[in-house]
Amino acid sequence: MANIVPYINFAKNSQEATTFYKGVFGGDAEVQLEGERVIHLDFQSGGIHFMGSDLQSGQAGLESSNGSSLVLNCDSEEQLRDFYAKLVDGGKEVFAPTDSGWGAIVAHCTDQFGVTWLMNYDKPQS
Incomplete structure (x- = not known):
């Protein structure tokens, strides 16, 4: 596949x-x-x-962001918060870990190298 x-x-x-x-x-x-x-x-x-x-x-057009992001699906809320803290250090916060309203914890930041990260943890359904 x-x-x-x-x-x-x-x-x-x-x-x-x-x-x-x-x-x-x-x-x-x-x-x-x-x-x-x-x-x-x-x-x-x-x-x-x-x-x-x-x-x-000679890689014209690649000098700035192309609008893409990496999505990081996490195994736990603790893992999401740990990754977020490390990735945002020296970078830029878009939004800190928060409840999404649809059953997930989400966060968004750009790291010190200009890579945009979207983080997601789907909470277990009760």
Whole structure:
């Protein structure tokens, strides 16, 4: 079955971002360098998986956000709050963890690398 793996273009700070995400999620990353530039990274931690690289010269149109976000479905409210606290540190809060009104806890932030995260925890139905 096919699946989608997000690809993140970083502004020449992929290695710093990878270290940050390892601190948030744990996991491992395969990083390929060409000189000082990251030409490929593959990050995995449990069900979290993304790829990326440093922006290469000539990648016009990728200098700013394209309006996409990563959705992080969490296993618990505690996990959501922990990830949120780590991701928003040095970044920008859109909204802190809150009750959605439809049976979920949700949060939204942009991290220090400009990646937008939507976090969700579906509360058990009683």
